Amino acid sequence: MRELFHPDVQQVSLASLLYALGDPVRLEIAQRLAREGEQSCSALCCDVAKSTLSHHFKILREAGVVYSRKEGTQRINSLRKAELDQRFPGVMDALLAVADN
Amino acid sequence: MRELFHPDVQQVSLASLLYALGDPVRLEIAQRLAREGEQSCSALCCDVAKSTLSHHFKILREAGVVYSRKEGTQRINSLRKAELDQRFPGVMDALLAVADN
DNA sequence: TCATTTGTTCGAGATTTTCGAAACAAAGAA
């Protein structure tokens, strides 16, 4: 597994962030990372195909939402909360507070 | 011009809201309605085709972001701020505060 | 070395988005 691309959050637009979170699967991933802390892709597995999940993670990474580091055969994902808070003050807190319908 | 459909904001999901705002044109429309108050579609006109703009408004309406009322030959659009605030406390305020890059 | 686990990448089909152009609808003005 190659190292993956992670953009500088400072260069991510608000529209990109909202686009990434504007999908039920991706929003749930972000919520769970916030609540349950970092974890592997498989632990977050929803009812979508493996390749689809990987695709969602790619979009989340490219929007600066998620950081993925290698660990053995796994990839551990975490929310880039502190950086997002600096770039978009209050946004993630508001979204996460509201997230549980 | 027919009357248009406006959903009950209580039935809109957070993912739908973020999806609607996760487009540069639609995000800008929401920002301008918040800052400048209600206005017609033509006043908000960006550099997109008329039909595309109409399409964006439809998505914003169906996500509960915008209310459009008839007034003569025009349609006056406004942010459903109070209802959004009730449904998603703090979210719109955070987004609008951050919106100007 | 060989098999397993965990994800990524590729390829293809289905859906969605975007656009311009044209047709249409409703209200106002000439």
Added chain:
DNA sequence: TTCTTTGTTTCGAAAATCTCGAACAAATGA
């Protein structure tokens, strides 16, 4: 009534996205 304005809807085509299975890559374990 006829013309103008404003915006919606439909059409067709190009571009982007979503989803899945299959193939691939890297690390671990037997």
